[in-house]
Amino acid sequence: MTMIRCISPVDGSVYAERPAMGYEDAKALVDRARKAQKSWARRPLEERVSLVLKGVARLNEMADDVVKELAWQMGRPVRYGGEFKGFNERSNYMAEIAASSLAPIVVESSDRFERYIEREPHGVVFVIAPWNYPYMTAINTVAPALMAGNTVVLKHASQTLLVGERMVRAFVEAGVPEDVFLNIFLDHDTTSKLIAAGSFNFINFTGSVEGGRSIERAAAGTFTGIGLELGGKDPGYVMEDADLDAAVDTLMDGATYNSGQCCCGIERIYVHESLYDAFVEKSVAWVSNYKLGNPLDPETTLGPMANKRFAVTVRGQIDEALAKGAKALVDPKLFPTDDGGAYLAPQILVDVDHSMSIMNEETFGPAVGIMKVKSDAEALDLMNDCKYGLTVSLWTKDPVRAARLGRELETGTVFMNRADYLDPGLCWTGCKETGRGGSLSVIGFHNLTRPKSYHLKKAL
Structure with missing residues (x-):
């Protein structure tokens, strides 16, 4: 049996x-x-x-x-x-x-x-x-x-x-x-x-x-x-007119909540060059506040991944990115409970590109890459450079601009100033793989x- x-x-x-x-x-x-x-x-x-x-x-x-x-x-x-x-x-x-x-x-x-x-x-x-x-x-x-x-x-x-x-x-x-x-x-x-x-x-x-x-x-x-x-590899795009603090709070939560194991979690982020440095600095501070530990402890804010084999995939993507020139910004000493198994510390990577699996393959863990972009056109090309299409999170004060970009995006749902949410009044759907x-x-x-x-x- x-x-x-x-x-x-x-x-x-x-x-x-x-x-x-x-x-x-x-x-x-x-x-x-x-x-x-x-x-x-x-x-x-x-x-x-x-x-x-x-x-x-x-x-x-x-x-x-x-x-x-x-x-x-x-x-x-x-x-x-x-x-x-x-x-x-x-x-x-x-x-x-x-x-x-x-x-x-x-x-x-x-x-x-x-x-x-x-x-x-x-x-x-x-x-x-x-x-x-x-x-x-x-x-x-x-x-x-x-x-x-x-x-x-x-x-x-x-x-x-x-x-x-x-x-x-x-x-x-x-x-x-x-x-x-x-x-x-x-x-x-x-x-x-x-x-x-x-x-x-x-x-x-x-x-x-x-x-x-x-x-x-x-x-x-x-x-x-x-x-x-x-599968999914949902992107966020932070434009030059975005509410920076709100973008950091929502996108970092979307990238790491539930140990990053969310169907529509944020897995890659593109930030306009005018906000890039500030966004990265605030994001590292935000993620560094997690307490990784036993999920039965009410003080724990980040639990283990569901299985240690899932954590192996995330660690492998991080290691590959670092070997190709990426930089990890979250200090691992802040997370002594990272045991090399299912308990995995969150991580933010910069100096990433689309040759790295952290930017083109599903991660499904508490790690995210952030890239600097100069224009909507560049961001659009990067967001569409993916075999998956579930959601996209756009950050701007201009709904007309967001809708215009949305019509060019290969995705199931376009969010503006929101992420990692399922609206039951809208069809939950995807495209591509x-x-x-x-x-x-x-x-x-x-x-x-x-x-x-x-x-x-x-x-x-």
Whole structure:
């Protein structure tokens, strides 16, 4: 029997383990979800929405356990209180727009014809969620999928093994039928086999580029709808008219919060030459104030990376950049708890360029490179010089200028004077190797349903 284990970054111990389900048992679980789907979809929309929100509320009641479990599983400090702000905001917003997003489009209602388009649930939605924000990334799909009348099978990353189990428990305790929302533990081979067999009607995957390719290969020829959010290398651009202190505060937080393990975290920064020196000086001071340590300690502001192998990648990018002439500005002596393993000190690099992996490959850790630029044109070329496209953070007092640049940027979301945020009213989407599809907003509902047209000719 294959065991799926969560190795805690806190101390390297096995924090949790569960047996991986074999193919026949997994297929039977998915069949249960399929059998439950039609009756769930026949329930009034208002009832489905209400039950989802009750599930969200029940999870909030488990906050003390959730926060501690997250610290043990992936290293986020308990002082930050989990992911409930974003989790609740996204759920509540999707509940507010459910009726309007799923309402029929009426083309004609006359004495001769009823012509309209309805949104119909896909059926069984498979959500493969990541470990970095395991509750928020999952709820992006789970909440609207259930509200729209789908049943959901949830598989979480091994690093956050207990999250899916706890989410399903909360929703079932709140009244969602057991077979409507199911958690599953699977290894990669069984996951691929289920997908290749056409077991699901829609798949949403958040994870690595290679993981996304594996999903697409497994689904080839099944015509299963797929939504993918994959890699990122999100840039910030600080223009000469930016609010310097606000830019430093937001971009440094975006680069290092959650130990830099954010899908839309800031991974590279371009600063106009007139502000460059001041921006770098203030950024180093900002980052140097972190306290790296055990995430269960309420004084800790920066926890370990989720796994020591992730820290190996970040250290490797830093070392490569230094060997090519970059300069590290954060004094490692300020972080004696950096143990060469999962506990990794934050770092700011200058004298960097795009020949260095720290500026062109996903880092997903608390390290960021900063480059000086002379113009919007130079910054635009550098921001687009990347195989990923999730978000861009522009810093200026001029929204017209920001929008003009935004139209030239190869990205999913353009922020002005903000970063590392997911607005549930807007479509969360990416381009290039960041993936395809979109979640949240009215478009999220549309991606989790299919259109069905009705052309009803009345008898005269």
